[in-house]
Amino acid sequence: PITWPQLNELEKQYSPSQWSHRMAADDVIKAHVAALKSGTEKARSVAQMLLDVPYGDGEGEKLDVYVPNSSSPDVPLVIYIHGGYWQFLSKEESGFMAVPLVQKGVVVVAVGYSIAPKGNMDLMVAQVRRSVVSVIQQYSHISGLYLCGHSAGAHLAAMVLSTDWSEYSVMPQIKGAFLVSGIYDLLPILSTYVNEPLKMTEEVALRNSPSRLVPQLKASSSACEIVIAVGQNDSPEFRKQSDDYFKSLETAGLKVTLEDIPNTDHFNIIEQLVDENYHLTQVRSVETI
Numbered sequence: 001p002i003t004w005p006q007l008n009e010l011e012k013q014y015s016p017s018q019w020s021h022r023m024a025a026d027d028v029i030k031a032h033v034a035a036l037k038s039g040t041e042k043a044r045s046v047a048q049m050l051l052d053v054p055y056g057d058g059e060g061e062k063l064d065v066y067v068p069n070s071s072s073p074d075v076p077l078v079i080y081i082h083g084g085y086w087q088f089l090s091k092e093e094s095g096f097m098a099v100p101l102v103q104k105g106v107v108v109v110a111v112g113y114s115i116a117p118k119g120n121m122d123l124m125v126a127q128v129r130r131s132v133v134s135v136i137q138q139y140s141h142i143s144g145l146y147l148c149g150h151s152a153g154a155h156l157a158a159m160v161l162s163t164d165w166s167e168y169s170v171m172p173q174i175k176g177a178f179l180v181s182g183i184y185d186l187l188p189i190l191s192t193y194v195n196e197p198l199k200m201t202e203e204v205a206l207r208n209s210p211s212r213l214v215p216q217l218k219a220s221s222s223a224c225e226i227v228i229a230v231g232q233n234d235s236p237e238f239r240k241q242s243d244d245y246f247k248s249l250e251t252a253g254l255k256v257t258l259e260d261i262p263n264t265d266h267f268n269i270i271e272q273l274v275d276e277n278y279h280l281t282q283v284r285s286v287e288t289i
């Protein structure tokens, strides 16, 4: 069980489990992990897949591909980047949203990356960027590439959109990005418990904050349709992170919308993507197909 040190106000703002209206903090995290696990088991029982496909030489550099049965080559592909504060979770419980997508003929890729303390922020950002390059090299025939990330994964997805691809062998054209309950400015978490395993310096936090890379995003991803989603019951600070990032992207002239999802918290906002009738699943399907 997770023990709660005294949290100061900022740390409480950055403790998503403290804000759920459904359950106590420990229970909401347990329920979240259980939902992700059972959803991924279900996806693995219904979809064809390729597990542990390497995208680099590093130990954690593997991804899982969930493939639709109707194998037309010209299909959309969604890369899902899991959350967990850059220190929890893995691709092993990140195939949960594959079911409604695979049924609609979409390929879903769950990316693994080296969480802290093994990995650090620079490495995780470099890994997800390389995973995207590897996917388009292997699936060059796809009709469109989409990114979806939750929480820390939304941060990493925003960093992918903000990549200067000139140092890479290909220039990914990402058609849509679905950023769910993310953190886009890393400076506020520097002084919190979240940074204990990450050990970010201010310099690291600055260069890995999507909020400071909007000009690069505009240069690399100006055609991308971006949806920023946040839960009604996310903390005020999390809601502000989404709101501020939305405003800067909008001001920069990007194609971006902000979805404020009623009756959801930081955890069930993404868990419910297993449900094809859920509002966000519908939004995402419209974006994707």
Ligand SMILES: N[C@@H](CC(=O)c1ccccc1NC=O)C(=O)O
Binding pocket: 014, 015, 016, 017, 018, 029, 032, 033, 083, 084, 085, 088, 089, 151
């Ligand atoms: N201390 C954090 C823990 C947390 O965010 C978390 C823990 C386990 C698995 C996932 C998590 N967060 C988001 O995906 C919290 O208060 O929610």
